[in-house]
Amino acid sequence: MKEPKPWVKPVLELGPVLIFFLVFILKRGETTVIAGQEYSAFILATLVFIPALALATLIQWRLTGKLAPMQIATLVLVIVFGGLSVWLNDPRFFKMKPTMIYLLFAAILGYSLLARKNWLQAVLSEALPMDALGWRKLTLRMALLFLALAVANEVVWRTMSETTWVYFKTFGLPLILFVFLMGNAGLYRAHAIQTDADEGNPDNGRK
Structure with missing residues (x-):
């Protein structure tokens, strides 16, 4: 395809x-x-x-x-x-939706850690090749992030205006996720593994 x-x-x-x-x-x-x-x-x-x-x-x-x-x-x-x-x-149900999504994601990632299954690696390994320890660290950090986002969403929609929540949902949450992914650049580098494409690239390691 x-x-x-x-x-x-x-x-x-x-x-x-x-x-x-x-x-x-x-x-x-x-x-x-x-x-x-x-x-x-x-x-x-x-x-x-x-x-x-x-x-x-x-x-x-x-x-x-x-x-x-x-x-x-x-x-x-x-x-x-x-x-x-x-x-x-009733808008309250839709405002609670991000909380439910983030709690679900946190639970799935938390269970994968307890069960010693790298589900995050299975989804993202092609785009982000890392060793098993790197994936476990990233999984833990993402589980904690999703828990924090669930709490943040509850605080915003319950204590602030509807317009504030819409701005938070539209721009705030994606920005937080972006900053989180960029903030883990050191983890990606520290646990990166060489792919077949890298091994076959004659220019690899010359820069």
């Missing part, structure tokens, strides 16, 4: 989130009536986000022929919690 262009995956992953953000910002302070029911900007944005994420996930699956388990889990939780928010016209 032909690999999609490099920009396709980021667009499919970030597109639904940006659509949610734009709908919320454009409709903020207004109510929309659908089938005789009034919906706030947040609920309307949630209603648009659910099919947008489902479509983006379907397109990615069609293009690559595979989906990561975390992508599937995220889609299921979005449908469940987002659907409850729309059905009950």
